[in-house]
Amino acid sequence: MEKHLYGLTALFDTPDAVVHAAEETVKAGYTRYDVHAPYPLHGIERTMRLKTSPLGYFALVFGLLGAISAVGLMTWITLVDYPLVIGGKPFWSWPAFVPVAFELTVLLASVLTVVSMIVIYFKFPNNSHPLHDTPFMKRVSSDGFGISIEAADPLFDEAKVHAMLASLGGKEVGAVYFDEADRDHGQKVFDLKFIGVLAGVGIAVAGFAYLALNVLLYLPPFDWMMVQNKLKPQAASTLFRDGIGMRQPVLGTVARGFLPYAFKGKPEEAGKSLANPLPVTQKVLDLGREKYLTFCSPCHGNFGRGDSRLNGQFPNPPTLHSDKVREWSDGSIYHVITEGQNVMPSYAAQVSRDERWAIVHYIRVLQRAQHAKESDLR
Amino acid sequence: MSTETHSLPPVNKSLPPEADRIGLILLAAGVVLVIAAFVFEPVRASFDAVILYLFMVSLAVGALFLLALEYITGAVWSVPMRRVTEFFAGLSPFLLILVLPLFLHIHDLFHWSHAEAVQQDPVLQGKAAYLNIPFFVTRTLVFIGIWIAFAALFVRHSTHQDITKDAALTRSNVRLAAVFFPLFAFTITFTAIDWGMSLEPHWFSTIYGVYYFSGTVIAALAAVTLVVVLFHERGYLPGLRRDHFYSLGALLFGFVNFWAYIAFAQFLLIWYANLPEETYWFIARWENGWQIVSVLLIVMKFAVPYIVLLPQEAKMDTRRLKIMAVWLLAAHFVDLFWLVMPTHSESLSLSWTELGFPLVAVGMTVLLLSWKTKRYNLVPVGDPKLQRAMDFHL
Numbered sequence: 001m002e003k004h005l006y007g008l009t010a011l012f013d014t015p016d017a018v019v020h021a022a023e024e025t026v027k028a029g030y031t032r033y034d035v036h037a038p039y040p041l042h043g044i045e046r047t048m049r050l051k052t053s054p055l056g057y058f059a060l061v062f063g064l065l066g067a068i069s070a071v072g073l074m075t076w077i078t079l080v081d082y083p084l085v086i087g088g089k090p091f092w093s094w095p096a097f098v099p100v101a102f103e104l105t106v107l108l109a110s111v112l113t114v115v116s117m118i119v120i121y122f123k124f125p126n127n128s129h130p131l132h133d134t135p136f137m138k139r140v141s142s143d144g145f146g147i148s149i150e151a152a153d154p155l156f157d158e159a160k161v162h163a164m165l166a167s168l169g170g171k172e173v174g175a176v177y178f179d180e181a182d183r184d185h186g187q188k189v190f191d192l193k194f195i196g197v198l199a200g201v202g203i204a205v206a207g208f209a210y211l212a213l214n215v216l217l218y219l220p221p222f223d224w225m226m227v228q229n230k231l232k233p234q235a236a237s238t239l240f241r242d243g244i245g246m247r248q249p250v251l252g253t254v255a256r257g258f259l260p261y262a263f264k265g266k267p268e269e270a271g272k273s274l275a276n277p278l279p280v281t282q283k284v285l286d287l288g289r290e291k292y293l294t295f296c297s298p299c300h301g302n303f304g305r306g307d308s309r310l311n312g313q314f315p316n317p318p319t320l321h322s323d324k325v326r327e328w329s330d331g332s333i334y335h336v337i338t339e340g341q342n343v344m345p346s347y348a349a350q351v352s353r354d355e356r357w358a359i360v361h362y363i364r365v366l367q368r369a370q371h372a373k374e375s376d377l378r
Numbered sequence: 379m380s381t382e383t384h385s386l387p388p389v390n391k392s393l394p395p396e397a398d399r400i401g402l403i404l405l406a407a408g409v410v411l412v413i414a415a416f417v418f419e420p421v422r423a424s425f426d427a428v429i430l431y432l433f434m435v436s437l438a439v440g441a442l443f444l445l446a447l448e449y450i451t452g453a454v455w456s457v458p459m460r461r462v463t464e465f466f467a468g469l470s471p472f473l474l475i476l477v478l479p480l481f482l483h484i485h486d487l488f489h490w491s492h493a494e495a496v497q498q499d500p501v502l503q504g505k506a507a508y509l510n511i512p513f514f515v516t517r518t519l520v521f522i523g524i525w526i527a528f529a530a531l532f533v534r535h536s537t538h539q540d541i542t543k544d545a546a547l548t549r550s551n552v553r554l555a556a557v558f559f560p561l562f563a564f565t566i567t568f569t570a571i572d573w574g575m576s577l578e579p580h581w582f583s584t585i586y587g588v589y590y591f592s593g594t595v596i597a598a599l600a601a602v603t604l605v606v607v608l609f610h611e612r613g614y615l616p617g618l619r620r621d622h623f624y625s626l627g628a629l630l631f632g633f634v635n636f637w638a639y640i641a642f643a644q645f646l647l648i649w650y651a652n653l654p655e656e657t658y659w660f661i662a663r664w665e666n667g668w669q670i671v672s673v674l675l676i677v678m679k680f681a682v683p684y685i686v687l688l689p690q691e692a693k694m695d696t697r698r699l700k701i702m703a704v705w706l707l708a709a710h711f712v713d714l715f716w717l718v719m720p721t722h723s724e725s726l727s728l729s730w731t732e733l734g735f736p737l738v739a740v741g742m743t744v745l746l747l748s749w750k751t752k753r754y755n756l757v758p759v760g761d762p763k764l765q766r767a768m769d770f771h772l
Contacts, residue, residue, distance in 0.1 A: 042621070042772030087652055095649050098642065 003177040006130035007033075007150040008161050010170025011139055015041050018145035021168040022047050025147065028164060032153035036131075036140035055121070059113040066108030070101040119189050126188040130178035139172075148176070261348070267335050274331030278357045288362030291355045295347055304366045315343055320363055321370045333360045391614050391756055397748040405741030411734025416479065422731050424483035425722040428573055429714045430735040431476045432590070433597070434469060435569060436710060437743070439525055440598025441466030443562055445532050446555035449548070455625045457767035458618060459606045460758055464536060465750040466601055467529040472742060473522050480573075481515060488514075490579040501580055509576055518572065521565040528558050539760035548762060566591050577721040581659045585644045590717075592637040596679070597710040599630050604703035605747065607696045614756050620694035621771045627693025630702065634687065638680040663716065667726030671716045679709040711736065 012018040015037060022035050026049060035044055045052075074097045078084070083091045118124040131137050131148065140146040147170070149161050158175070165173045188194055220226065231237055237245035249255060263270035278284050293302065301307035304320035319325075325333070337356045340346040351359065368376070415423035441463045448456045448463075456463075484491045489502075490509040496502040502509070531554055539547040567587030575586045583589075603626045609615040648656045663672050683702055692698045715732075758764060 087650070089652070095646055098646065 002180055004180070005151045005158070006176040006178050007148050007152075007156070008158065008165060008173060008175055009131075009134075009136040009146055009148040010165035010168070010173040011136065012145045012147070012168075012170060015145055017169055018147060019044060019047055021147050021165070021170065024164070024168055025149065029155055030149055030153050030161075032150040032156075034148050034150075036137070036144075036146040036148065038141055038143065038145075055113060055117055058116050059109045062112040062116075063105045063109035065112075066105040067101050069108075070104040071097055074100060123187055124189065125191070125194045126186065130176055134176055136172075136174070136176065259353075261338055263335060264339070267332065267339070270335035271329045271332035274329075274334055276330040276334075276357050276360055278354065278361060280361055284358050284361055285365060287355060288358035288360070288365075291351055292359050292362045295351055296359065299344075303370075304363060317344065321367055326367050326371065330357075330360050330364075333363060392752040393614075393748045397744060401741050401744030401748055403741070404737050405745060408734045408737030408739075408741050411731075412738055415731035415734055419729065419731050420483065421486045422722060422729055424480065424486045425718055426731055426735045427476070427479050427483075428487065428577070428718050429711070430739060431473070431480060432569075432573055432714050432718070433711060433739055434473060434476055434742075435566075436590075436594040436597040437466050437601050437739075438469035438473060438529070439562070439566060439569075440594040441602065442470070442525060442529055442532070442558070443566075443595060444598055444602065446528075446558045446562065449532075449552045449555040450559065452552075454763050454767045455622055455770045457761050457763045458615065458622065458757055459602065459626075460536065460761075461754060461756050462605045462609065462615075463598075463602050464529075464533045464754075465605075465747055466598065466743075467533065468746060468750055469743070470522065470525040470529045472746075473525070474519075477518060477522065481518075484511060484514075488576060488579070490576060505579060509579060514572060517568065521569055524561055524565055528554065528561075536758055536761075537754055540755050540758060541760065543760040543762075545762045547760075566594060574717050577718060578659060580655065583644055583648065583656070583659075585640060585647075589637075589640050589644055592633060592640045593679075593710050593713050595633045596630070596637055596706055599626070599633060600703040600706040600710070601743070602626070603630060603699055604707070607700045607703070609756065610696065614751075617768050619771070623696055623699060624690075624693045624772060627687060627699050627702075630699075630706070631683070631687040631693065634680060634683045634706070638684070641680075662720045662724070666724055668716075668720055671712065671726060675709070675712055675716050678712055679706070683709070 010021070012021060018035055018037065019041065022033075022044065025033050026047070035041070035048060037044075075092060078091050078093070085091070086093070089096075136144075136146055136148070147165070149156065149165070151158075162173055231245040233246060235245045236243055240247070254260065263273070296304075298310060299306075299308045299314060299317050300320060301309070306317050306319040308314060308316045334356055336344070337351065337359060338346060338348050347356070412423070412427075415426065444456075444463050445460065445467055447453070448460060480487065488509075489495055490505065491511055491514075496506055532551055535547045535551045535554070538544075567590075570587045570590035574590060575581065575583065606615060606618070606626065607623070610618050645660065648660060662668065683706055686692055686698060686702055692702075761767075
């Protein structure tokens with residue numbers, strides 16, 4: 001295969017030596033040359049008389065893009081799409097936007113600047129270069145400092161350049177050749193093959209993400225707790241003829257602890273017929289006190305005076321110390337707790353039967369405390 | 379960049395006699411004005427003196443921080459200008475003089491120092507174990523003692539090296555720096571809490587110490603940059619190159635951003651949580667004219683230096699660096715004014731009493747620099763890193 005001369009390369013030991021060589025190369029009038037070093041040599045751009053890279057403007061544009069899109073997005077969300085009062089602050093609370101705008105500015109400026117540097121200036125994905133895979137490139141990527149002068153330079157004369165590089169103290173001065181296949185083919189970012197690979201990678205990543213997040217994540221590791229041979233409430237059943245899973249109690253029976261209330265809608269009878277089955281003991285009174293304070297006191301007040309804690313949000317009930325209530329039988333009070341009266345709802349669901357009777361005892365204690373007899377004072 | 383190595387600069391140059399004269403005149407005028415301020419408006423003058431004290435702590439202890447930073451990181455580039463940093467660290471003994479009038483006016487400055495106020499105030503009672511006069515005075519003196527001791531040790535090793543050229547002295551300063559950093563973190567934080575935050579003893583902000591630290595480094599860097607550039611322009615510090623100035627400028631730029639970051643972090647959290655016991659501090663600085671100072675502070679200490687120092691050339695241009703150094707020193711003064719003064723006057727007011735204190739700061743510094751340059755080499759000629767530092771390129 002035909003070989004073309006790319007140019008001459010020389011290696012130097014120190015950064016100062018290569019910078020000096022670059023100075024001399026510029027003085028000699030060469031324009032197509034490059035300096036290679038394993039790390040950035042600050043100030044080399046002045047020695048080589050390079051123009052300032054426009055990459056900074058890319059960073060500026062991308063940074064502004066980040067800032068504007070962050071502020072724009074949050075403005076749209078908080079003012080147009082979903083206005084929410086958060087902590088009593090105005091909808092458009094700019095201080096909260098600053099961290100997000102800052103992060104997005106930095107993110108877009110850094111990532112997109114690097115991407116555009118690689119794509120526009122390094123001509124990614126075209127990574128063929130005559131210097132690649134040469135011993136020279138291996139050295140200047142690890143510990144050497146090198147200079148390369150291209151044959152395409154209008155002043156290039158192999159013998160002259162060789163002599164100059166050698167006189168500057170260059171070591172291993174040599175020529176680099178390249179195949180026709182290695183010739184710079186220019187920008188390849190819109191190459192069908194590259195776009196195909198990019199799309200393939202994108203589809204693969206998206207597909208795996210879908211698989212992982214929507215399928216794999218929902219695979220149950222075992223199901224013998226979730227799936228059991230029983231019926232859940234409200235579920236249909238094929239076992240019973242009516243197709244309903246939940247059953248009615250058998251006619252004429254009562255479940256234990258679920259005795260129906262015999263005086264539904266009959267306060268008079270309840271007052272006459274019912275008697276408090278609980279003895280007056282410290283334990284019963286303590287239970288009554290606890291339940292009273294939990295369920296009754298919010299409206300009736302801690303001492304039954306009808307001084308509600310609800311600040312007028314509910315109508316206050318009358319006092320429990322009136323003559324009427326004091327003369328009620330235990331059964332009447334029990335009935336009111338069970339069925340409710342006027343605005344007061346039934347408390348049968350919250351307070352069990354025994355607890356209701358304990359509360360009745362405790363109400364008697366409260367009443368007695370307000371209307372003590374002569375004998376109590378002794 | 380070139381291959382030639384730079385010859386060691388001449389040493390033992392002292393400032394012209396005018397420096398002494400200017401310094402003395404400024405200091406004398408400042409002292410007269412300060413005494414007058416204390417006679418006619420003792421309370422206002424005490425608050426001004428707190429600002430001066432915090433400012434001089436920034437210069438002296440900030441310089442000490444830069445000094446320790448050079449040793450602990452093994453930095454090379456800053457060696458030729460280290461003497462200037464050492465001169466500023468030499469301000470620390472004078473902090474004892476500056477703090478004295480403040481001790482005499484503790485009751486004018488600190489609400490928590492009044493026993494009868496503490497008695498009626500459960501919050502202050504809770505803080506009384508920390509905020510009481512004996513402990514307050516003791517720890518202030520201990521902090522200043524620590525600073526003086528470390529400044530003296532750093533400088534003694536460094537100047538001794540001029541004669542002995544002993545590399546072991548560098549190593550002992552590295553060890554010293556390792557000990558100094560935790561102490562620095564404690565002393566600078568508690569100085570900020572004591573002399574800044576405890577002026578409003580009900581208010582608290584956990585980032586306050588870092589906020590003061592960020593301003594401290596800006597002030598010390600600006601002062602060092604200013605003097606290095608002035609010395610360089612007049613031929614006292616030859617051999618410095620754009621690489622050295624770039625490093626100074628980049629550090630300055632970095633800490634300007636750091637300050638803005640911390641200042642905004644402090645504001646954002648208090649604004650977000652919106653707790654009355656925290657927000658009133660910012661509200662006081664956003665009412666009765668103080669909002670002018672708040673905006674001025676953002677512009678002076680962040681917006682302008684950010685834009686000016688952003689381009690690469692700006693950090694190498696000694697003229698722009700010099701202007702920014704003076705600008706940032708002024709900004710730090712405004713910052714401290716903004717921190718301290720709203721406690722004294724609810725609405726923004728400027729008084730003639732403010733005049734004397736900056737004069738004292740400048741006069742003291744000029745005199746100290748002139749005196750130090752007579753006594754010490756302007757370049758640490760014995761430092762083993764000096765040759766590398768002169769050849770330094772980025």
